[in-house]
Amino acid sequence: MKEFDLIGRYFADGGHQRKDVIIGIGDDCAVTSLAPNQQLAVTTDTLIAGVHFLEDTPARSVAYKAVAVNLSDLAAMGAEPAWISLSLSLPEFNDSWLEEFAAGLYELTQYYSVQLIGGDTVKGPLALTITAHGFIPPKNALTRSAARPGDWIYATGSLGDAGAGLDILQGKLNADYTQRDFLVNKHLFPSPRVAAGTAIRRIANACIDVSDGLIADLQHILRASHCGAVLHVDKLPLSDALISCVGHDQAIQYALTAGDDYELLFTVNEEHKGILETSLSSTNVKATCIGQITGQGGKLELKFNDAPFAAPEKGGYQHEF
Structure with a gap:
């Protein structure tokens, strides 16, 4: 299957749709609208087969966990998740695997009202990178550097x-x-x-x-x-x-x-x-x-x-x- 056919079949139309996404999947860039009086939090995680998950891990879990670890990073900063982008490297086309993968991806994005707004697909070793974006009110971001004696x-x-x-x-x-x-x-x-x-x-x-x-x-x-x-x-x-x-x-x-x-x-x-x-x-x-x-x-x-x-x-x- 060709790259754009794969994107269109499994990722273009599924999942939660947000009103703050002006242009989503299908163009060179996604365009989003920033909420007033909010700051943008951004995180990226890569998961590689054999390093971050076992080679025989079910596809649903691979996608679910990839989303979860990124949303967890946003949670640690006190951010409310909004959008994700996905870069997916696949060794070969596998319809049933991709169906499961998409189901796992949308299971969590639907629950947290997160929209997939873009990304990339390539042929190569099984790996995926997700970039997640979320909102934090000004001066509300949690960090690692603010612990104080007595806490x-x-x-x-x-x-x-x-x-x-x-x-x-x-x-x-x-x-x-x-x-x-x-x-x-x-x-x-x-x-x-x-x-x-x-x-x-x-x-x-x-x-x-x-x-x-x-x-x-x-x-x-x-x-x-x-x-x-x-x-x-x-x-x-x-x-x-x-x-x-x-x-x-x-x-x-x-x-x-x-x-x-x-x-x-x-x-x-x-x-x-x-x-x-x-x-x-x-x-x-x-x-x-x-x-x-x-x-x-x-x-x-x-x-x-x-x-x-x-x-x-x-x-x-x-x-x-």
Whole structure:
């Protein structure tokens, strides 16, 4: 199939249609209208087969996760998503794969009222790049560099599930049917915390999404904010499925180091701590206090019931070049 026939068949007319898209797919550029009194947030992520997802990952999950990780980046900044563009590299034409892929793509964009406005398709190794755009009111953007000593550290949802799900898919971990279904789905179909991100943008100081692992991503905040932290590992939010599958001690290790959870990790000062639960009440997302920012530049201390806890040798995922 020719490139433009492929675009027209699977991507040109599907998905959510927004009124602020003046010209969408089909021209050399998309043209959009910027909302008044809003700033534009832009993020880009590339997913490559064999690096970011397993070669046999279902096409629906590949597309769904590609959208989710970009929306998660917007959520970590407190932005409301609006548009995405897609660059897709395919080794060959496969109708059923593309049908599944398009379904996964539109599943999430429909839910969050996001429109696909353009991109590119090429023949090559399986890979895709998504650029996502969103809106933030002026002076409301959450960053990694605004944590302050005394801030409380929170994490949404539960941690470590996606990492365990990946190990199950790779045959490194055994699980019964219920545990497997829950943990594998957390890996294949992560939930970007968009509503939570917009709910906390006037409350939180610093924020990041947990993509590389809790320790690694918390250290990004500490380096950017020139602070330290105490992390109470006995307070980490762990799912029943993860604990049942691997036991409490190993569940802590997954929560500390496994990536792909795409939960929000953020800091809140004492003054705003009391209104956090109220702000999140309409999002159906729970946030758990797991530590506190200190003034010790860059030093991260782990404690279990106030006793020192040995940091894992592996602190999280990093690309190596």
